[in-house]
Amino acid sequence: MKVLYVEDNDQDADLTRRHLGRLAPHIELMNVADVATASERLKADVLPDLLLCDMNLPDGSGLELLRQVRDQALPMPVVMLTGSGDEATVVAALRGGADDYIVKHGNYLDRLPVLLDLAMGRHRLASARHARPIRVLYAERTHTDVDLLMRHLNRYAPNIRLEAVGSADEVLNRLPPNARAATAPDVLLLDYLLPGMNALELVKVVRQDRGLDLPVIIITGQGDEDSAVQTLKLGATDYLVKHEDMLRRLPVAIESAFFRVELERERGALRESQARFRQMAEGIGDVFFLNDPLRRKLLYVSPAFERIWGLPCEVLYDDWVAWMAPIHPHDQVRMQAAVQAINTDERFEAEYRVVRPDGALRHVLMRSYPVFDEAGLPYRRAGIVQDITERKQQEARIEHLAYHDPLTGLPNRTLLMDRLGLALAHAQRHQGQLAVLFMDLDRFKTINDTLGHLQGDELLKQVSQRLRGVLREDDTVARLGGDEFVVVLPQVEGVADPAHVADKLMAALAATFRIGHQDLYVTCSLGVSMYPRDGTDAETLLKYADTALYKAKDAGRNAYRFFSPEMDARAHQRLRLENDLRGAIARDELRLHYQPKLRVDNGQVSGVEALVRWMHPVEGLIAPDQFIPLAEETGLILDIGEWVLGEACRQLRRWRASGHPDLCMAVNLSPRQLQRPGLDVTVLNALEAGGLPPASLELEITESSVMQEPEQALALLRRLRAIGVRISIDDFGTGYTNFAYLRQLPLQRLKIDRSFIQHLADVDEDGVAPGATQDDVAIVEAIIAMAHKLRLNVLAEGVETEAQHERLSGLGCDEMQGFLHGRPMPADECERWMLDRLKQA
Structure with a gap:
């Protein structure tokens, strides 16, 4: 923006130039010091964009330059500079057509750039608006004055369109209720003396009664200036005095009044808009x-x-x-x-x-x-x-949840696989080694089921904290779910490093855990696989570490084992066995063998025990100790146990109907069956399906299975006993014997474990047991005595010799079971054995 700056004070001119140069570098000042030089510049071919003019100059007034700009209709805005307290000069400048003014006081130089930009903006807007005609409603009682003014405007201001009326009433009739209506004039031009109502009264009606904000210019004769000033107080926009200069000044006055009111309207709208904007922005x-x-x-x-x-x-x-x-x-x-x-x-x-x-x-x-x-x-x-x-x-939380375990905050499987992949890539590039440790907590399920899941979760969180405290910053510990954790050790030197870490992890968990109001002792088992010795990809290393973990558990838990190829072969065999076992019932591969139980006093058969076998189509007959633990671990024992119960009841019905009416059937219950809701209903359904009396069925349980959830087990056993079913403790003496609790169980029989029977015959006449322990005799004798005190029947398992038979008989044992009297046999063979036994009797 090029500005012609008329200022005779060199200090003010320099200060203004430097200030604008810093605040508004887009404004270019051309400084002159007097009216004459400025006037010559305004006659040049290339004109400035804006005139900034001081009011008092050495050779005249800035108003002269303002008049030159307006008389010659030069296309530029004019901003006047004036001293404080010079209001009359300001009014004269505005009446002469100045676009704005600024008082030289205080921080006026800070405000000057904005004021110049606004003046330039208004000028550009006004220039654009000049294409639109200004409609003027002119009230004048003298026709000659109307004619003279029309001819002047047609010649010098054709954009001003004049409509003449002769009285105030005609003016009021022409005005619509709204100044912004399409039929409203842009400017009212009123002669002061009108028939019936002078301009003073008319302005009062327009402003106060009608509330119209139309620009109003009063034309008055010489000597009536005071009356015209009164119209200004009532709301007139400007006034002109009738003399020879009026016609020249009138177009400027009309345009100035029109644009001044337009500007005020725009400013009002802007203020409203700014108020709304501030209210919105601050809210x-x-x-x-x-x-x-x-x-x-x-x-x-x-x-x-x-x-x-x-x-x-x-x-x-x-x-x-x-x-x-x-x-x-x-x-x-x-x-x-x-x-x-x-x-x-x-x-x-x-x-x-x-x-x-x-x-x-x-x-x-x-x-x-x-x-x-x-x-x-x-x-x-x-x-x-x-x-x-x-x-x-929230995004961070979502991302964290996508890659971390929500309970412990440890990396989950997704992040583990990502980090393990990176560690493997690094090891491959640098020909290094890494180790994967697969870990879980020993007997965590018992803790979780006994204390509840909330306490179990708290234990897992504390375990996670301890694991993190043991490992290096570059190591990764992740939770896969449940009580399973995986540790990745990058950059190890050999098997000694993961072995050392495994020892540290086990030691970290050895200290007591405070969970709620209880102290818990927890151990862990770990399996270790190595890159590149055991595998070169993440899935293989995890699988082999998991395989080694099971080897550690088989070794008695609270231990770690390294993977070996033999483990992999056994793991694959175990997996094939599990898959085959899942369809064994549907393929009719399970069989029941029956082992007789005999009374000691008369040698009669008191009952049989149903023992499950698996006739594998490839492996042949598989013993229970090879597949029952697998069935327990996978949960298949529930379906197998239900099948055994049903098949045993059906076979018992056949035997009782074919000549053995008093025969009883013993069926083993697994720990998982005891924990399954509705076992009593299953038993009752099996008895009803076989048409059997409840007393003909004996359910054998182990001490350890009862102690996993004692309250639940006790309630179930009482319901079974209420049905009439007999209950016996199997393998007595090997579990968590609690004699106080034993008294509460609804038992009818104790079965002494075979481990106490094996060496009974080795004891000589003097009570010396050279091949066994004398404690076995004492234990068996104590069990029999205690059971009889509790009014329980006693059965000895694993009787294989006559000497054992004689010894047990002498100790007062009630029943026996073992190879001496009969091995487990298929149903038809067992029936023949029982018939032969009857013939011998």
Whole structure:
């Protein structure tokens, strides 16, 4: 913007030039010191864009230059400079057509760039509006004056369209209720003396009664200036005195009055818009800002800046880029480069972090865009800053949940596989080794089921903390689920390193865990696989570590084992066995063998025990100790146990119907069956399906299975006993014997474990047991005595010799079972054995 600056004070001129150079470099000042030189510049072919003129000059007044601009209709706005207290001069300047003025006082130089930009903007807008005609309603009682004015305007201001009426009543009849209606004139031009009502009264009606904000110009004769001033007080916009200069000044006065009112309307609308904008900007949580990049100055920022940045808004008004100082150091360089690269006409978007003075971290999203002037040039930049901290935290939580265990915070399988893959790639590049440790807690299920899942979860969290405390920063410990954990050790030198870590992990868990109000002791078992010795991919290493884990458990738990090829072969065999076992019932591969039980006093058969066997189509007959533990572990024991119960009842029905009416059947119950709800209903259904009396069925349980969930087991056994079914303790003496609890169980029989029977015959006449322990005799004798005191029947398992038979008989044992009297046999063979026994009797 080229500005002709007329100022005779060299100090003021220099100060203004330097100030504008700093605040508004787009403004170019051309300074002259007097009216004459300025007048010559206004006659040049190339004119300035704006005239900035001091009111008092050495060779005249700035009003002379204003008059020259308006008389010659030069296309430029005029801004007047004046001293304080010179109101009359200001009024004269505005009446003469000045676009604006500024008083030389205080910080007027700070306001000057904005004022010049606004004046230029209004001028451009006014120039554009000159294409639109200005409609003037002229009230004049003298026809000659009307004719003279019309001819003058047609010649010198054709854009002003005049409509004449002769009285105030006609004026009022022509005015619509709304000044902005399409039929409303743009300007009222009123002669002061009108028939029936003078201009003073008419202005009062227009302003006060009608409430119209139309610009009103009063034309009065010489000597009536005081009356015209009164109309100004009532709301008239301007007045002119009838003399020879009036016709020349009238077009300027009309345009000035019209645009002044238009400007005031626009300012009013702008004020309303600004008020609404401030109300909106201050009511939302986002930061809104508006700045002037050319002047490097902030024009507005909403109060939300203080909430997000933790700084007062004033810091931005003092330094428009102060918002960048608190940006997180890791984002600083990126943001500085991005901001410097912004073109003035481009949109900009960026996310970054802000560190508040209190240390709090906020994530923000900034969007800014250019604001264009009437000429389509960017002159402002506006923007919005959103606080996206909560969104970022939510995204981080979602990402964390996607890769971490929600209970312990450890990496989950997904993140484990990613890290293991990276570790393998690193080991391959550097020809190194790594180890994978697969770990789980020993007997965690018992703890979880006994104390409840909440306590079990707390134990898992404490275990995770201890594991983390043992490992290096580069190591990974992940939770796969339940009580299974995996540790990845990159960059190991050999088997000694993972062995040392395994020892440390086991030692870390050896200390007491405080869970609620209880102290718990927990051990763990670990399996270890090595890269590249055992495998070269993640899945293989995990599988082999899991295989080694089972070997550690088989070794008695609280141990670790390294993987070997033999383990893999056994693991594959075990997997094939599990898959085959799943279809064994459907393929009718399970068989029941029956072992007789005899009374000691008369040698009669008191009953039989049903023992399951698996006739594998390839492996042949598989003994129970090879597949029952697998069935227990996989849960298949539930279906197998139900099949055994049903088949045993069906066979018993056949035997009782074919000559053995008093025969009883014993069936073993697994720990899992005891924990399964509805076992009593299953038993009752099996008895009803076989048409059997409940007393013909005996259910054998182990001490350890009862003690896993004692209260639940006791309630179930009582319900079974209420049905009439007999209950016996199998393998008595090998489990967690609790005699106080034993008294509460609804038992009818104790079965002494075969381990106490094996060496009974080795004891000589003097009570010496050279091949066994004398304690066996004492234990068996004590069990029999205790059982009889509790009114329980006693059965000895594993009787294989006559000497054992005689010894047990002498100790008062009630029944016997073992190879001496009969091995487990298929049903038809067992029936023949019982018939032969009857014949012998």
